[in-house]
Amino acid sequence: MKQKLMGLNGDEAAAYATKQVDPDVVAAYPITPQTIIVERFSEYVADGLVHSEFVPVESEHSALSSCVGAAAAGARAYTATAANGLALMWEMTYITSGLRLPIVMSVANRALSAPLNIHNDHSDSMGARDSGWIQIYCENSQEVYDAHVEAWRIAEHEDVLLPVMICFDGYTISHTMENVMTLPDEDVKGFVGKRKFIKVQGHLGEAELRLDPGCPISMGPVDLQDFYFEHKVHQMDAMEKALKVIPAVDKEYGVLSGRKYGHVNPHRMDDAEVAILGLGSVMGTAREVVNELRAEGIKAGMVKLRTFRPFPTDDLIKAIGDVPALGVVEKDLSFGAAGSPLYEDVRAVFYDAGSKPLIANYAHGLGGRDTSMAMIRGIYEDLLKIKKNGRVEKTMNYVGLRE
Amino acid sequence: MSQITLKDMAAKPDLLCPGARLCAGCDESIIVRMVLKATRGPTIVTNATGCLEVATSIFPYTSWDLPWIHSAFENTAATASGIEAAYKAMRKRGEGPLAKYPQLDVIAFAGDGGTYDIGLQALSGAMERGHDFTYVLLDNEAYMNTGIQRSGGTPFTAATTTSPAGQVIPGKLEWKKPIDDIVIAHAIPFTATINAAWPLDVMKKARKAFEIEGPAFLHAITPCARGWRYPPEKTIAVSRLVVQTCVLPLYECRQEGGDVVYELSAPSLAVAKRPESKKPVEEYLQVQGRFRHLFRPERREDLLKAIQEGVDKRWSILLKKAGL
Numbered sequence: 001m002k003q004k005l006m007g008l009n010g011d012e013a014a015a016y017a018t019k020q021v022d023p024d025v026v027a028a029y030p031i032t033p034q035t036i037i038v039e040r041f042s043e044y045v046a047d048g049l050v051h052s053e054f055v056p057v058e059s060e061h062s063a064l065s066s067c068v069g070a071a072a073a074g075a076r077a078y079t080a081t082a083a084n085g086l087a088l089m090w091e092m093t094y095i096t097s098g099l100r101l102p103i104v105m106s107v108a109n110r111a112l113s114a115p116l117n118i119h120n121d122h123s124d125s126m127g128a129r130d131s132g133w134i135q136i137y138c139e140n141s142q143e144v145y146d147a148h149v150e151a152w153r154i155a156e157h158e159d160v161l162l163p164v165m166i167c168f169d170g171y172t173i174s175h176t177m178e179n180v181m182t183l184p185d186e187d188v189k190g191f192v193g194k195r196k197f198i199k200v201q202g203h204l205g206e207a208e209l210r211l212d213p214g215c216p217i218s219m220g221p222v223d224l225q226d227f228y229f230e231h232k233v234h235q236m237d238a239m240e241k242a243l244k245v246i247p248a249v250d251k252e253y254g255v256l257s258g259r260k261y262g263h264v265n266p267h268r269m270d271d272a273e274v275a276i277l278g279l280g281s282v283m284g285t286a287r288e289v290v291n292e293l294r295a296e297g298i299k300a301g302m303v304k305l306r307t308f309r310p311f312p313t314d315d316l317i318k319a320i321g322d323v324p325a326l327g328v329v330e331k332d333l334s335f336g337a338a339g340s341p342l343y344e345d346v347r348a349v350f351y352d353a354g355s356k357p358l359i360a361n362y363a364h365g366l367g368g369r370d371t372s373m374a375m376i377r378g379i380y381e382d383l384l385k386i387k388k389n390g391r392v393e394k395t396m397n398y399v400g401l402r403e
Numbered sequence: 404m405s406q407i408t409l410k411d412m413a414a415k416p417d418l419l420c421p422g423a424r425l426c427a428g429c430d431e432s433i434i435v436r437m438v439l440k441a442t443r444g445p446t447i448v449t450n451a452t453g454c455l456e457v458a459t460s461i462f463p464y465t466s467w468d469l470p471w472i473h474s475a476f477e478n479t480a481a482t483a484s485g486i487e488a489a490y491k492a493m494r495k496r497g498e499g500p501l502a503k504y505p506q507l508d509v510i511a512f513a514g515d516g517g518t519y520d521i522g523l524q525a526l527s528g529a530m531e532r533g534h535d536f537t538y539v540l541l542d543n544e545a546y547m548n549t550g551i552q553r554s555g556g557t558p559f560t561a562a563t564t565t566s567p568a569g570q571v572i573p574g575k576l577e578w579k580k581p582i583d584d585i586v587i588a589h590a591i592p593f594t595a596t597i598n599a600a601w602p603l604d605v606m607k608k609a610r611k612a613f614e615i616e617g618p619a620f621l622h623a624i625t626p627c628a629r630g631w632r633y634p635p636e637k638t639i640a641v642s643r644l645v646v647q648t649c650v651l652p653l654y655e656c657r658q659e660g661g662d663v664v665y666e667l668s669a670p671s672l673a674v675a676k677r678p679e680s681k682k683p684v685e686e687y688l689q690v691q692g693r694f695r696h697l698f699r700p701e702r703r704e705d706l707l708k709a710i711q712e713g714v715d716k717r718w719s720i721l722l723k724k725a726g727l
Contacts, residue, residue, distance in 0.1 A: 024488075024489055024492035024493060024496070024499060025485060025488045025489050025492055027484070027485060027488070051492060051495055051496040052492060053488035053489070053491050053492040053495075055484055055485065055488050055532065056532065057481060057484070057528055057532075058524060058525070058527065058528030058531070059524060059525075059528070061477070061478060061481070061525070062478060062480075062481035062484070062524075062525050062528055062529075063481075065474060065475065065478035065481035065482050065484075065485065065525065066481050066482065066484045066485035066488065067485055068472075068474045068482055068485060069449060069472070069474070069481070069482035069483060069484065069485025069486040069487075069488075069489070070485035070486065070488055070489035070492075071485075071489075072472050072474075072485075072486070073447060073485070073486045073489035073490065073500075073501060074489065074493075074499060074500040074501060075485075075488075075489035075492060075493065075499065077485065077489070091475055092474070092475065092478070095474050095475055099472075099474065194498075195499075197500075203465055203468075208500070210470075210500060211447045211470035211471075211472055211486065212470055212500060213444075213445035213446060213447065213469065213470055213501075213504065213507070214445075216467065216468060216469045216470040216471070217465075217470065217471075218460055218465035218467050218470075218471045218472075219470075219471070219472040219473070220460075220472050220473040220474050221460030221461065221462045221465060221473065222456070222457045222460050222461045222462065223461075223462040224461065224462075227462050227463065
């Protein structure tokens, strides 16, 4: 099958894949650095290249609310946002997952205010980590494109029925043009197929889980002490099932495109003595550093985490293996917590693991500060010291902070 | 407009079923049932958080015999936008579960809190974008679901739990927000006030709202026995006084060829033709405990006068707009 090489930045890759998917409703509000997505998509609509209804809403809260209405009515619905826009959606993120609506959303990760900053870090999507959305983090525009094709199959899978948030670094990915291999339209359409609906027990008997005038159900009712808990645990079960569905969809996509990712992507971990684990674009830089260090005889490795929610515990423990010292690098802080979100999750899953590495937390890149190869090299040097000393002196380390 | 008769409507089954947990004497269920009687066929309802939502949907029960969704408080118009957009997209593509319906009535129900206050932005956006849906404001003039707190729709001097009538402050000091003027300023094709004391008028206006292309806004005054402090069996009597005193007259407003056309509905037109039949606002105020402090321990002539002048002023402006 013939794929087309295109020059696309991350936002354009998201918009192009979504054009190929041709969802029924796209409701979105402009916010840097996501705006290119809504601009491109508006052009597709204006040129008649999609069937989608574009709803140019008056806020991000309404963007997701519109998508909720559309998806509940049986449509495929898509939106995109970043930073404060995602923060404004906060209420609706929980409502989307609680209503089990398979909406797909792009997040061009950007720092949260205050102070105002339009550049990249992960404070926005990390704030939504408990909202019941599947979160996939992309390293480059190619991954952005691929994730935007795969996401629908994951979200709409009958075992899952959860919204998917595709996260990619603002500017670093959203505005940086890269070569992207794209599938023909018909292959994308064939892959995503048509949206299907599960059967539920409605007040008139068996009904499809949607707003169906032919067989009505009530969605989003009051749900009190007697059932709310069970419904929340259903979401936990769906996340658990998503751990299996994501790789299954990825495998199928791999057959179609020749590209597959898995929950985690280890690089040179087999005999690694020091490794870093992280999300997103910085892992591309880390890979270069690992290769340099290896050439110098240092046994460095790295693990890129692609799926953050659901958290792929088993895959992660396997990928980390018995590396003695692990640095968790992340572009976010959890003020007053024992560590940043990813660090805390990683520490937690290793508590019961047979062998556990010494683990340190490296916060970097906040507000878009560049993380250079030299800085990453510095992290590996620190990890080598930790390995040598057999203990972590300092849990939280700020990389690239002004003295 | 297609014909609506009381006989036909009475024969049509209720789409909001009996057994809901709304209070005795609640006006909301009366209005909602009338509005739903006027639907033409396939209908989807979205409902803001509020009395109506919590009292009709306690899982695993529902009072709604049509597809119904509640998602949040401030976003009813946005949710309706999405439903309408989904329908349009499916029609256009000729594919998807709603594609087979030649028409779909999309209705949004929200209270005064969800309309005057927290939901105004979403409503404004949806009207500006021109979605084909009917927004029904159930205006009981306070946040009744959380226990009678003042809203932008609460009238001047009304006592609520956050605008209590105290030793110094006589209830709410601000006037009711002119929501209909705000809505009409969006130049939507159809805006109307409705009142459960005139069922046929409610159903005719609702049908018109469904038939018109684009956004339609129905402002229902929905007296609340608990919040307004009157006996529950008096709901319709109180509702009727709203019109008889011209506190909220019955009228509709249409955009016709670039003109804004105001038309008084029969009950208010009758008052306009016989001005002596217009009842003093005091008759309306004195049956409600929320205005008790205007009469006891002493008559607040200053406030009663201000309220009457406010009503008269708004009524005369409306008459002018209606060319009367």
